[in-house]
Amino acid sequence: MDLxxxxxxxGAGPAGLTAGIYLARAGLKAVLLEKLAPGGQAATTDxxxxxxxxxxxxxGFRLTENMRQQAQTxxxxxxxxxxxxxxxxxxxGGKRIRLKDETLRARAVVVATGxxxxxxxxxxxxxxxxxxxxxxxxxxxxxxxxxxxxxxxGGDTAVQEALxxxxxxxxxxxxxxxxxxxxxxxxxxxxxSHGDQVAFVWNTVxxxxxxxxxxxxVRLRDLDTGETSRMGCDGVFVFVxxxxxxxxxxxxxxxxxxxxxxxxxxxxxxxxxIWAAGDCRKRPFRQVVTACGEGAVAAHEVDRFLGDVVPxxxxxxxGEIAGRGLSLVLAWKSxxxxxxxxxxxxxxxxxxxxxxxxxxxxxxxxxxxxAGRYGIHSCPTLLLLRxxxxxxxxxxxxxxxxxxxVLEEARSEGEG
Amino acid sequence: MSENAVxxxxxxxxxxxxxxxxxxxxxxxxCPPCHVQGPIVxxxxxxxxxxxxxxxxxxxxxxxxxxxxxxxxxxxxIVFKGGKExxxxxxxxxxxxxxxxxxxxxxxx
Numbered sequence: 468m469d470l471x472x473x474x475x476x477x478g479a480g481p482a483g484l485t486a487g488i489y490l491a492r493a494g495l496k497a498v499l500l501e502k503l504a505p506g507g508q509a510a511t512t513d514x515x516x517x518x519x520x521x522x523x524x525x526x527g528f529r530l531t532e533n534m535r536q537q538a539q540t541x542x543x544x545x546x547x548x549x550x551x552x553x554x555x556x557x558x559x560g561g562k563r564i565r566l567k568d569e570t571l572r573a574r575a576v577v578v579a580t581g582x583x584x585x586x587x588x589x590x591x592x593x594x595x596x597x598x599x600x601x602x603x604x605x606x607x608x609x610x611x612x613x614x615x616x617x618x619x620x621g622g623d624t625a626v627q628e629a630l631x632x633x634x635x636x637x638x639x640x641x642x643x644x645x646x647x648x649x650x651x652x653x654x655x656x657x658x659x660s661h662g663d664q665v666a667f668v669w670n671t672v673x674x675x676x677x678x679x680x681x682x683x684x685v686r687l688r689d690l691d692t693g694e695t696s697r698m699g700c701d702g703v704f705v706f707v708x709x710x711x712x713x714x715x716x717x718x719x720x721x722x723x724x725x726x727x728x729x730x731x732x733x734x735x736x737x738x739x740x741i742w743a744a745g746d747c748r749k750r751p752f753r754q755v756v757t758a759c760g761e762g763a764v765a766a767h768e769v770d771r772f773l774g775d776v777v778p779x780x781x782x783x784x785x786g787e788i789a790g791r792g793l794s795l796v797l798a799w800k801s802x803x804x805x806x807x808x809x810x811x812x813x814x815x816x817x818x819x820x821x822x823x824x825x826x827x828x829x830x831x832x833x834x835x836x837x838a839g840r841y842g843i844h845s846c847p848t849l850l851l852l853r854x855x856x857x858x859x860x861x862x863x864x865x866x867x868x869x870x871x872x873v874l875e876e877a878r879s880e881g882e883g
Numbered sequence: 884m885s886e887n888a889v890x891x892x893x894x895x896x897x898x899x900x901x902x903x904x905x906x907x908x909x910x911x912x913x914c915p916p917c918h919v920q921g922p923i924v925x926x927x928x929x930x931x932x933x934x935x936x937x938x939x940x941x942x943x944x945x946x947x948x949x950x951x952x953x954x955x956x957x958x959x960x961i962v963f964k965g966g967k968e969x970x971x972x973x974x975x976x977x978x979x980x981x982x983x984x985x986x987x988x989x990x991x992x
Contacts, residue, residue, distance in 0.1 A: 502977060503919070503923075503975055503977050504919045504920075504922065504923060504975070506919060510915070510918070510919050511915040511916040511918075511919055511975075512915060513913070513915050526915075527915060528915060528918045528919065547977070547978060547979065549977075596956075596973060596974075597955065597956035597959065597973030597974065598953075598955055598956070599955055601955070601956055603914070603915070603916065605913050605914060605915065606911070606913075606914035606915070606916060606917065606956070606957050606958075607914075607955060607956050607957060609911075609942075609943075610954070610955045610956070680953070681953070681955065702955070
């Protein structure tokens with residue numbers, strides 16, 4: 468696939484699917500790139516009780532299947548693939564998404580790659596994954612009937628999964644690095660009500676997972692005393708949080724210390740033309756409903772961005788907008804009626820030069836530094852730039868024909 | 884949902900995996916990731932129809948084979964060639980990965 472689209476949505480979980488619904492419905496060609504299967508982490512959630520609109524608990528898979536079908540009905544194109552990097556498209560002002568053997572070109576990108584279950588990162592974990600280590604009690608609980616298991620974690624998920632395990636395991640030991648659980652009180656109470664079947668080890672971490680063909684025990688370290696000890700067990704269930712799937716964006720977008728994408732409330736990232744939504748971004752509360760909300764906001768912002776044929780440039784982003792290739796800058800002031808009229812003429816011409824020139828407006832009252840740099844004093848002024856360097860300037864009012872002529876001349880000179 | 888993938892059981896397992904190339908997806912009803920893996924396996928079953936046996940084994944109804952293979956984690960997908968296990972995937976596995984392994988084993992003499 469070497470494909471062109473309006474918007475590339477990376478990830479088809481709830482955030483990506485919602486963005487797909489909104490973008491496709493707005494008439495944009497949206498390609499959703501999914502590494503595994505549509506639905507994301509929500510699809511592997513057994514039951515969701517608190518998704519608004521579903522009074523009776525709904526299966527995670529069913530909920531996300533509905534979203535997928537809705538997105539596809541509106542025309543979103545869901546494809547299998549993994550994004551390895553995002554670059555500027557040298558050809559025409561959009562972005563290039565690098566896959567293993569293919570390239571996807573888009574005018575805008577929404578990153579919705581979500582987060583995966585965090586691992587402990589201790590010796591033995593990779594070796595014994597699937598051979599006594601698990602992160603899904605509903606999936607694997609039955610393999611530990613009558614056996615001893617260790618559950619690592621202290622949040623809602625750890626306690627919920629431990630509760631599920633009480634149906635199978637003979638003994639469950641919950642190992643947590645703090646001295647109290649973070650989980651909701653009702654869940655904690657329910658777990659404690661299982662008496663001797665459940666034991667708690669506080670201020671302790673798992674240092675190593677040991678065994679022969681399968682897991683046989685864990686080495687624990689007490690964080691207070693520094694002492695280590697060994698606990699025999701048949702299985703280890705790991706619920707220590709999530710890691711965002713953003714490794715491929717290091718160096719492209721601003722991320723926080725744990726890898727979550729930093730955005731503002733419009734889901735805009737540090738890079739113009741790229742938005743982020745869902746679990747992959749830094750957010751205060753990770754839920755399916757907030758992921759969907761963010762997907763919709765991102766889609767709305769992208770729609771506005773793409774519809775803005777002559778965007779307003781500021782001193783900060785002038786270089787990004789007008790610094791590459793052929794650019795037409797209209798210098799204007801809000802007080803100038805002539806400049807406003809000139810702006811509408813530029814707006815009608817802009818689509819005819821899509822991919823061959825970029826357009827922007829520079830407000831002389833706001834972008835003083837840029838105006839000063841190019842020595843713009845009158846308004847309206849049309850400034851033609853090639854890679855940020857002035858090649859032509861027209862002061863005063865121009866007709867549509869004159870503006871087009873100037874652009875055509877510059878374009879053919881550039882190609883000749 | 885099972886249209887293309889064969890229903891593998893404790894009884895027919897040996898026959899189905901005994902010769903040629905086979906992929907068995909071990910799953911259970913109450914395993915949510917297994918439901919996500921399912922459609923991927925179905926798609927491959929359609930693609931490899933006539934060339935490889937692609938099937939699903941419900942571990943709740945068929946306890947013998949999972950025990951034989953020391954299964955402690957689902958979804959697990961095992962690829963067989965001439966009755967021998969040649970590859971095992973633990974956890975949700977992308978279709979490209981599975982396709983590559985199947986093609987690879989089909990072209991090897």
